């Protein structure tokens with residue numbers, strides 16, 4: 035299980051592949067270092083000042099063909115590593131339908147996690163073993179970097195950008211969580227832990243948390259208090275897109291593009307509504323940037339996500 039890294043547990047489904055890529059790169063880079071260093075030493079002895087070694091022009095094969103050959107060989111070898119690592123990184127972006135979605139927000143200087151049921155944690159995360167998990171990552175202020183070495187997970191939390199990280203934890207335990215981006219004076223204190231536990235233990239932990247409204251229920255309340263429902267539920271004078279069932283589906287835009295309505299799109303639409311205007315609608319929605327807190331945003335996004343499988347009932351009775 036942990037063949038390549040006895041000192042760091044491999045606690046996620048991608049950990050072994052990540053280690054393999056790292057080992058492969060180390061071996062390839064090591065071989066090149068040894069080869070180049072050996073040639074430097076051999077040549078500096080052989081062609082030292084005053085040595086009798088022949089210094090005539092090299093035959094064409096050595097001067098040209100070998101040069102081209104080894105340049106291409108290393109190019110292809112490293113392009114192979116690039117492809118391998120990129121494919122691996124894509125698996126972290128690709129989420130399984132029905133994965134447990136946890137919102138993680140970086141802020142100076144803590145990590146805040148919010149669970150679908152409305153449970154909240156600071157500098158700590160709990161995830162069930164063997165269950166696909168999808169983290170939705172944001173930052174409230176500056177660039178942070180969410181880094182869990184044991185799970186081989188690392189992604190920047192960038193203000194104004196919503197990123198996701200998908201993984202399945204494969205080994206129970208508590209592992210350190212770091213911020214891997216210098217983010218201010220207390221960057222080094224931005225530490226936490228992620229606890230991977232059996233699904234039963236996770237369920238027990240979850241029910242022991244203080245019960246708040248679920249994120250979606252809190253979001254529904256925000257949807258009313260911010261006045262979104264006035265336009266988006268078709269009862270006000272302004273016609274705005276119906277958001278029922280929109281999450282996860284393609285949205286045609288006014289400029290001819292099509293965009294998938296994921297967390298990033300919903301969030302952008304609230305903060306910067308003129309950016310991607312839905313086709314057939316006037317760009318009349320005001321921006322909510324600066325008027326809405328990060329946690330309210332997370333709740334609103336969770337609410338709109340929850341409308342994905344909804345019937346007309348939740349649209350306030352609209353058919």
Ligand code: CUA
Nearest residue numbers: 178213215217
């Ligand atoms: Cu946050 Cu360093």
